[in-house]
Amino acid sequence: MSLFDKFKPLIDIRAELDRAGVMPFGAVTEKILSPTEAIVNGHKVILAGTNNYLGLTFEPECIEAAQKALAEQGTGTTGSRMANGTFAGHVALEQELAAFFARQHCIVFSTGYAATMGMGSTLAGPGDVIVLDADSHASIYDGVRLGGADVVRFKHNDVADLEKRLRRLGERTANTLIIVEGIYSMLGDQAPLADIAEVKNKYGGLLMVDEAHSLGMLGSHGRGVAEAARVEAAVDFTVGTFSKSLGAIGGYCVSDHPELEAIRFAIRSYIFTASPSPSIIASTRVALRLMQERPELRERLWANAQRLYDGLKGLGFQVSPQVSPVVAVTIKDRDQAIAWWSRLLHNGAYVNLVMPPASPTTDSLLRCSVSAAHSDAQIDRIISAFAQLNPSTAQEANN
């Protein structure tokens, strides 16, 4: 017996991939050429697995703001938000995010993981209840486990199952936190938030929605799935990240509950970590403004999503249930998925390989995400890279 015994399955998979000469996890981007192109593991590829939804990572105004902050404020804050790590920029970004979401309060975190994990672990503690969607992100699961509340799962996007679970809780719904996501990261499907809000309003409890993958994509202002479903009033806490649509790193929580201002000093992932660097805050603030000023980015993103979705579906691949900036191809056979991931890289497309337990089922995924910065020609090249995999084999692999 040793501490390492439990890692044996992981060690075996790694050795297997090594023997096959494929390393899909932690592929090295040797040179980044643009928001949509790079040299990865020696291959020049179209980036189709980055979450750079609005393509703002090379936006000159964002870079300029970050460079100015770097020169004027230094490389890092070297401290917690609760001690020396709250600069004027952090406070300004919190105000700007609150204004964007039309909420009273906002907390800025160092990462999206810290935001989701921190809120999940702090809002509900021992004696309280968390009811979460079964396909919730790892940061949500980690948070609720840390918090010590009773955790109950409901079937993914199944409102009847959620209702059944809330009904069983009886009076305990008064101290229950329901957690769902806006767009789910692996398959790109959306939560039925209008129905979830209705059930929440009927049984009570508070609702937290993780809009990490939907910020800047849906709703008339781009606030996400809750805005598109017109149920923002039923959402108590919205959490999200700067590392996708806003092209940086960091996280946030917005709410109208005035208690949030005190709760921030109870969130360990807010207190016991250094605050985001000034350059990160500076580029995020500009990206947040550009996202609002340029609704055409959102239109471009959805047009690209539709083009890729239709293209891959047309080739016979099993794609996600609904069109979304995340287009995931399901592959039953794990070895086939690994082989195809490698061939896609050779064919000029970088996508994400997702294997269980990171995928929601026992299937593997070749997960693509599109960007507003992709041109039609680039989307077609991604489709062409998939076409070279031989779609008739795709259907066989799923039979």
Add this chain to the structure above:
Amino acid sequence: MPDYNDFLERIFVILKPFAKKGVILNENSELVTELGLTSLQVMELIEQIEDHFDMSIPLNILPDIRTVHDLATQLEKLSG
């Protein structure tokens, strides 16, 4: 209010189709190492128990459960 034996009886009924062929179920059967349940199958087992008894089973009890006996004991505690 269901007791230990009610839970035990129901667990055996639900587990039967899940368990590996040739394994005889008893209170000391280990769910994962002996019966070969995957984590998804453990979740399915929990859901079926929840539906049958119309009760809420938090995930928090799972780390303390290795055997059928452990599960029935935890369920009796929850319903008590």
